[in-house]
Amino acid sequence: MRQLECHEEEIHLCGKIQFFGFLCIFDEGGCIAASENLPSVLEIPxxxxxxxxxxxLLPLLSSEQAWNLKEIERQITGEIFTRFVERIRIKGVDYYLSIYRYDEKTYVEVEICSENQLKATRLFYYAKYLEEQHGNAWQSLTVLIRQIIGFDRVMVYRFEEDNSGQVIAESLAEGMTSLMGYxxxxxxxxxxxxxxYVKFLARHVADIxxxxxxxxxxxxxxxxxxRCSLRALSPVHLQYLKNAGARASASFSIVIEGxxxxxxxxxxGLPLNVDLAQRHLCAFLTQYAINYYLSEHQKENLVAQTIMGVMERDLKSELLVNSDIGIVLERFAPQILEIVGADGLMIKHDGGSKTWGEVPADLQLRQIHQFIEKQDESDLFFTSNFVYEGTDLEQSAIFPGILRINILPSNKWHIYxxxxxxxxxxxWAGKPEKIYHYDPEREVEFPSPRTSFEAWRQKMKGKSIxxxxxxxxxxxxxxxxxxQAIAQRGGEIAQLNKELVRSNNALDTFGYTLTHDLKNPLSSIKLAAQMMLMKDDLPKEMLRKMALNIMDATGLITEMMDKVYQLTQSNYVAFKTELIDPxxxxxNILESCKQQFDSAKLDFVLGETLPILGERTLLYQLFLNLIGNAIKYSSKKEQPRVEVYSEKHGHSVYYYIKDNGIGMDIQDNCNIFDIFKRLPNSQGFEGSGIGxxxxxRIADRLDAKITVESQLDIGTTFCVKFKV
Structure with a gap:
């Protein structure tokens, strides 16, 4: 005798539809199938x-409608709309006609409309209601759907890991027994x-x-x-609904990540049809509730990840500076215990073990260890229903929830x-047991729907959360x-030595930078003071301009000194970046450099200056050195010319500093940025070779890229690429 199971029933191939509609199916040759009630509507056999x-056939269904077959074809084969829907009237009765493509066939469904038409203006208020009912989108959804379709009971039924389900939200008519939590x-x-349910999100039966x-x-x-909305339900499911006291049913799928x-x-409790417009609205609101749920769930995950991330960062920092792993792990054990939400924790290694919170007795610990050691080798073992054997469980607490992670497998360091x-x-809504009936004709047993949905209580033991x-x-x-900390420790001495060398080099370079770049603002102050001493009758406006130049110069000096001081404290300076138009x-650099390098005949062309992201002092030093060099090395030309302009390409701004000075041998450009590097043709010009x-270094600090093109005796063009 063979036993049939529910999952063997091919419910999508039932060959029947419900009473309130009509169906016809087409292939390329024409209509290949139709519901047997269609002739009475079309009045043809x-x-x-x-x-x-x-x-x-479409004009026979509704002659009042102008059928645009090209538009219908476009909609049912498009990416946005896969179903064409139109409201039509047949013999004085309103119907929804829908056309869609499935299984290489075209389906035409016609189903009766509800007497109460939905108002599109309510959609905004439905969505707002879902948003404003903080904390439980599912409960709000049940309230809205019950209002839309007028059913006695609407509940959200969530599937658990074992594929059983539980009612987590419910809205019901007055006087009905709640199934919340069942x-x-x-x-x-x-x-x-x-x-x-995954393929087709809305199902209903108007009268079982x-x-x-x-x-x-x-x-x-x-x-x-x-994908047929009119599909008749299986007899087993109809009997199930009848046993549950329902004459009409509807369901809307909650699909998350497929x-x-x-x-x-x-x-x-009574027959009631949920028409196409109502089902579409309920499916839309269900999706809206899904999105809201996912958003709230993501917020909770972010909070948890932030807490975990902080501890991970602190643990990593501590492990890198403290060579005793045992001490570090013991220090963080209470935090790990709290974050994971366990009752107890044990750190175990060859040298012994240490525990926090409540842990199993020694006999139980031995069983746990022996069981895990027999399993396939894995760095992580966990279970929520560990079964102990041969121990007096009544005398000690039971810990069915076990998690073990290998920290250092080679040294047998584990966290439990x-x-x-x-x-x-x-x-449970009725006792969860299958009942089979015998069919003597087919000589098979088949499952019978449960007849009782009365509360059946079961005490759950032997498992942890x-x-x-x-x-x-x-x-x-x-x-x-x-x-990773252990692996890094092997090379950390060499890395510390590299950092020490880098720090010393940075301090040396900043010493040279200070003496080099302070010359320009100091020259401005010196020139202003000399003019004041030489001329007693300077106009008030000229005195004001000189005073402003002195103020700007002293401000720059102060900022540079501050940066050097910060470097001596930490060897790293946290610069504040901002969008700057230079x-x-x-x-200002132009005026002071013209005087410094005696280049009164300079033809200076300043094009468009696009804003760039950087730090004020660093940008000043960068342009000071590049423009200063351009003016200096072109100053001995008969007609010295320097051009500065910028261009934007994609997400970058390019600044060009172009001169007609002495130029450089481009073959040597790999060395021009080395400190104290002076090129042979620069003799006769002041400088130390650190500009x-x-x-x-400044370009690297600002995450900018610098390139150069140059020809001897013709000129040089520097290009600095800034990210924006």
Missing amino acids: MKEILGRSIDQ RYPEFDIPAQARAL DAPTIAIKGLGPGEIDLT KLWGLVACQN LFRKEHVYEDV KWKKAELSFMEKVAQITQ RNKIL LSIVK
């Missing part, structure tokens, strides 16, 4: 329906039904006792009704986490950080 094309077994919704309509033209096995997370399940037994009572994915990932990160700085070295 079935044999004249089969074979007709869609453009011949569990439903996995076999209440078989696998093939779950698969259909109403007769169904057969489809003629093709056999039931040839007609795939997966998987069936749950259902909005709706039941009514423990969770106590979580005892609670499950309330399950370990979350985020908790497992966190413990893996703790192990990874520890192992035009005024460039003009371009400073420019390169």
